[in-house]
Amino acid sequence: MFDQLFPNVFRPMPKQVDLDTSGLSPDNIPQHIAIIMDGNGRWAKAQGKVRTFGHKAGAETLKTIVRAADSLGVKIITAYAFSTENWKRPVTEIHFIMELLSHYLTNEIQDFNDNNVQVRFMGSREGLPPVIREKMDHAIEVTRDNTGLILNLAINYGGRAEILHAVQSLARRVQDGNLAAEDIDTAVFEDSLYSRGLPDPDLLIRTGGDQRISNFLLWQIAYAEMWTTHVYWPDFTPAMLLEAIASFQKRERRFGGLVQK
Numbered sequence: 001m002f003d004q005l006f007p008n009v010f011r012p013m014p015k016q017v018d019l020d021t022s023g024l025s026p027d028n029i030p031q032h033i034a035i036i037m038d039g040n041g042r043w044a045k046a047q048g049k050v051r052t053f054g055h056k057a058g059a060e061t062l063k064t065i066v067r068a069a070d071s072l073g074v075k076i077i078t079a080y081a082f083s084t085e086n087w088k089r090p091v092t093e094i095h096f097i098m099e100l101l102s103h104y105l106t107n108e109i110q111d112f113n114d115n116n117v118q119v120r121f122m123g124s125r126e127g128l129p130p131v132i133r134e135k136m137d138h139a140i141e142v143t144r145d146n147t148g149l150i151l152n153l154a155i156n157y158g159g160r161a162e163i164l165h166a167v168q169s170l171a172r173r174v175q176d177g178n179l180a181a182e183d184i185d186t187a188v189f190e191d192s193l194y195s196r197g198l199p200d201p202d203l204l205i206r207t208g209g210d211q212r213i214s215n216f217l218l219w220q221i222a223y224a225e226m227w228t229t230h231v232y233w234p235d236f237t238p239a240m241l242l243e244a245i246a247s248f249q250k251r252e253r254r255f256g257g258l259v260q261k
């Protein structure tokens with residue numbers, strides 16, 4: 001079905017993204033942006049096409065946005081590609097998304113590599129087809145030494161599952177006598193999350209018009225600034241990313257404290 005719907009090629013990452021950055025302050029670019037890439041299905045439906053077209057178009061959009069983010073000085077993008085709850089969808093759609101992922105991880109890694117992007121993943125590997133897991137390992141391996149933007153793809157990811165996974169691994173260490181319960185602090189806990197080693201997102205973007213978290217990064221977004229748009233993910237543009245960052249720069253982040261005036 002996949003090959004019938006689309007030739008399995010994606011547009012290359014644009015070499016350059018032209019943006020008017022004159023309104024941005026270069027010293028306050030969010031280091032880490034998390035994105036809930038929602039609205040692929042509705043985007044396709046609005047054009048009288050099957051939902052899967054939206055997923056293909058959304059995969060293209062991610063490449064453009066990664067390029068734009070990199071050129072704006074963003075260091076990390078964590079993109080929600082498939083949630084632990086998305087398994088509730090019809091098997092044909094799930095199958096298509098897995099196929100798409102498989103093609104993406106095969107054909108696009110070179111492009112990411114050429115753009116110095118380091119690819120990582122977060123989520124549970126259990127439940128993913130072995131071929132996908134192998135391709136994920138390959139993508140990590142091939143891009144490991146890249147020093148540019150970190151693209152952290154959340155696949156089979158759920159915030160609650162991530163927290164439970166961390167709790168179980170810590171409980172096991174306590175049970176084995178390798179960790180004292182009172183030594184479990186924020187740093188130890190964060191070290192057991194899939195996001196280990198990454199700073200928390202500064203900015204959370206959700207496309208598609210809904211104002212909810214949908215089980216994304218429950219721990220890590222404690223103090224993230226949120227920005228949402230009605231635009232469906234396939235229509236999201238570098239200019240909209242710039243708009244989100246400009247909005248971020250106008251916010252006063254207090255982290256529960258008071259800002260010195």
Ligand code: IPE
Pocket residue numbers: 037038039040041042043081082083086097208
């Ligand atoms: C987001 O788009 C991508 C995935 C969840 C895989 P959707 O597929 O949720 O599209 P809508 O929200 O139904 O339009």
Ligand code: IPE
Pocket residue numbers: 036037038039080081082083086210212214
């Ligand atoms: C969130 O979108 C998950 C991804 C973007 C991968 P959903 O479409 O699954 O979220 P809900 O169902 O609208 O909350």
Ligand code: MG
Pocket residue numbers: 038039040208
């Ligand atoms: Mg959705």
